[in-house]
Every structure is written in structure tokens, then in C-alpha cells.
Amino acid sequence: MIRRYPVLLLLALGALVSLLLALVVGSTDVSIGALRAVLSGEATDFQRLVLLELRLPRSLAAFGTGALLALSGALLQVLLRNPLADPYVLGVSGGAAVGALLVIMLGLSSALVPPAAFAGALGSTLLVFGLAQAAGAWTPERLILTGVVIAAGWGALISLLLSLSPDTDLPAMLYWLMGDVGQGGTPWPALAMTGVVLLCALPLGRSLNILARGGLQAEVLGVPVRGLEWAVYLLASLATAVAVTTAGAIGFVGLVVPHMLRLIIGNDQRVLLPAAALLGGSLLTLADTLARTVIAPEQLPVGVITAILGVPVFLYLLYRSR
């Protein structure tokens, strides 16, 4: 197994590079020289505008969103003891999407989209948890089945909303569903939430490692399984809710980043969680930079890029590790 701290250091370096790249690359010729000018206070108004008001918040939002998705995926994979778990498996993104699309369809102010998405995400979380718990003790299987079924329900509602909406609303709806970091939102909720999740989850690292091997075993070893599972579920759901609220439903990052890291550094949650935050953040930042430069000045949906980048890398790691 590769040593931990060098890996974390390397990932942190990668994160810095990806953020730097996001700042100096774009559809206009504002680049590294402009960054130097901004730092020395000699930049033109336009350079400051592009770097500080457009690219900086956008790349931070991408980083925060990617970090949250990867964290949430890692936590849910432990909680559900299921390698297919991703941040959306329990229906959180579906609930958020229904909230957001309703606002768009009713023609309400676009400022209401994020709060509605957040409400939808939390509502879905509570619904799934309430249902899974209604019959007494819940098991990971019960939780995941409930989540998948609720997610399917949201999927049907999304199709219904799309088909009932006037054509003029469709571009906004589709881009929301495909995920878009450039929605102009502030990056702070995502970054702050990343910090909160890491601060709460890292002290639980040892217990999470035991839980990952199975609930029964954990109980025998004196881990308070119920409380731990509650905490993990709450953290993962909040992380997903904030991520979806910031940038819509961006797939792939949450599923694959934790697996990629497990293949490289093993399944120690104390290293895996911060590593997932760094790699998820870097990957999404990089993907968003590509999304806005490949066919500039036009833009691609960022989810397309995350998958195109991630699939070959993941497959390579998977088959190399055999």
C-alpha cells in the first residue's frame, strides 16, 4: 500500500494546480499574465472582472461540489456496504430536481431554484429515512431499496414535469438536470459544507473502518452502530443536498472517485475521506474548465466531461490492480 501522507500531499498539490488552471484558462485571452497582474494590483478592470468575479467563484463552486459529491459517495458506500452506492442512490438528487423544476415551471424567480432544490433534497432524505425506519430496525438493504424506489418515483415526476412544461422552459430544465457549475451561485455553501463533513467524519474514521467490514462485526467490537449510521446518513445527505443545490445533478464523481482512491490507497476512511474531497474537487474543477473551453465561447454540460475523463481512468486502475 502506498504511504498516506505523500498521497494526500500530492492530491492537495493536484487540487491547487486544477484551481490555478481554472483561473488562467477560458474563452477569452485572460490568462497567466492577467493573474500576475491581478496579484500585483496592475490588472485592467476587465481582467479583474473575469478572474475575480467569474472564474474564481465558478472554479471554487466546482471544487466544493466535486468534493461534496465524492465525500457523500464514500460515506454512502460505507453506510450501505454497497459498491454501487452514489450520492444520488437514495433519491436526494431526484427530490432536488423536482423542487427546482417546479420553480422553473411555475415561472417563479430563478433565485428560488436553489432553496427549492435544497428543500426537495431534504424532503426526499426525510421521506426515505422515515419509510426505512417505519418498520422498526432498518438494514442497509432496506434503506437502499427504499431509496431506489423513491428515486424512481422522482424520476417519473421529473418526466411528468418535463412533458407538461412549455417548450420555452425546457433549456433551463435540461441544463439543470445535466448539472451546470456556471449557474452563478455562490461557492461558499459548498466549501463550508465540505469542511463541516470532513470535521465531523474524520473523528469517526476508526469506527467507519470497522463499520465498512459489516454491521454485526462492528457491534461486537463495541461500535455504536445505530448512532454512527444515523450520523453518516445525515452527513452524506446534507453533502449531496448542498452539492445538488450548487450545481444541479452532476453524475459520476460521487460513484467513481472513492473507488478510484480505494484502488490506490486502500479503504482506510481516515485517509480516504480527505483524499476523496481533494480528488473529487480537482476532477470537477478540471472538467468544468474543459467544459467551458473545448468549444469556446460555447459551453458543454460538465457531466459529459466528468464521465469522459473518469471512465478510462477508472477502468485502467481497475484492471491494473488485479
Added chain:
Amino acid sequence: MRRLIVLFLLLSLPLLAGAGAVRVQDDTGRDVRLERPAERVIVLAPHLTELVYELGAEARLVAVGAHSDYPEDATALPRIGSAQRLDLEAILALEPDLVLAWDSGNVKRPLRRLEAYGVPVYRSEPRQLEQVADNLRALGSLLGAHKQGERLAQDYLSELARLTRTHVDRPVITVFYQVWDQPVMTVNGEHLISQALETCGGRNVFAALSRLTPRLDPEAVLAEDPEVMLASAEPDGVDPLARWRAHGRLTAVERGNLMLLPPDILVRPSSRLLHGLAALCDALEQARARRPGN
């Protein structure tokens, strides 16, 4: 002599039978043939509904597609699904003898099936401002309002020519037209809106892009720094240009050239387009007056 009369009658038979027959070419180059002007018409796009009302042929409408909201009376007509999901069963049940469709706005397969069932389909796809006149003429013929169609087409063309003449020599002013704010979307040079801009002496800063309605990186808009930013007003009063107002250093913001146009009329190729065009030319004229040194 009797023989001659019989011969004359025989010769004129095809003419008599063909007296009501109509044949026009639609915007996609297809021939649309009717044995007589249509009596039961279904319209699948809002601009076509407007054209039918302009021709005074609304009595022939049996149903309209979703979003046909102008003129007011059109909202009372029976509805027939949305542009994307045509209800073939309902359309056939109304026994139309003509369907007016919007080539790029309606799904194509159901239209082909309608034709296979023997229902003639006219496809409208105006890509030039002048083509609205072609639509008026063609629909006039198809709906037995030939003269009215010809007259409306003439009126349209002469008003268009007048607006063009008035603005052709005006100084060129750079314009960003925003069709959608979240994500930011604009139109390229092929779009009718872009041609309207040119008619008024504006230059669409994104005319060269390849797709009809490209989705943009906001910083590209800032880099172009157009003199005018335009959008259609939203019915709920939300300002679609709000995001740009925060950037006080933009030329358009500095000069107060973030302007909203009346909704729909620039987007719908009917005669109302000319009102939209006039409003657009006025807006650009105001923007020219705000140039420094004026």
C-alpha cells in the same frame, strides 16, 4: 356545331375540375396540393395561428396546438397537444383537410404519418424576414383567401422595406441578444432575430457561431463588451438581464443600454414581427443617442 360545343366542354372539363385546386410550395421545398381551399385546418404553431387570423380565415380552424395565445380569440379554440407530442388520434378524429406545422418546432415523424394518412401538411420555416410574406401568400392560397394574402404580403414587404431604408445608413452598433439567462444562450447569424438586428443597423456579436442558439460562457459576453444588451421581457416581470447589471464596467451597463423588448413578437414570424422590429430599431436608436459625444 354541336360537335364543336361537345369538344369545347370536354376540353374545359379539366379546367372546371381544377378551378378550386391549389398548389403551393412550403418553406422546406415540398409541394402542398389541395383539390379545393382547406375548410378544416389544424395549426400546430403559434405564429401560424396568428397568420390564419390575419388572413381572416379563422372560421376554418378546427383546433390549434399549445401556446397559441394570440390573438385572444385563439385561446378559445380546441387545443391539440403540444408541439413536441402530437396527438395523432385526436388530429385524425377532427378530419382536417390541412395541417399547418412548424418544421423545426414540431416533431417530424408524426407529420410524415399524417401525410401517409392523406392529410396534407404545410411546413413553415421562415429563416429570412421576407419569408413571412411568402407564408402569407401561401396560406392565403391554401385557405381561399388569395387576395387577402397577396395584400397582406405586399403590406408586410413595404413596411419591411421602409424600416430597412430608414436604418440602413445608421451607424452600426454592437448588440448581444440573450434568448435565455440560465444558462446564457444567444442566437447566431442565421436566426431571424439576428437578421432583425441587422435590419436595424445592429451587429450581433455572436453571429459567427455555428449553432442556431448557442449556449455561452458568460465571460465571452464580457469580452465582446457589446454596446447594447437585449432580451425579451418575461411575463412575470423578472429581469432576465439582471446578472449583467452587476458588472458596472460594461459599456452597455455604463450607458444604460440593457433593454427589454415586448415578449414573443420578435420570436414569432407573423406580421407582428414588424412591431417587434420597429421596437427593436427604436431601442437601438436610443442606444446610439447614448453614445458619448452625442
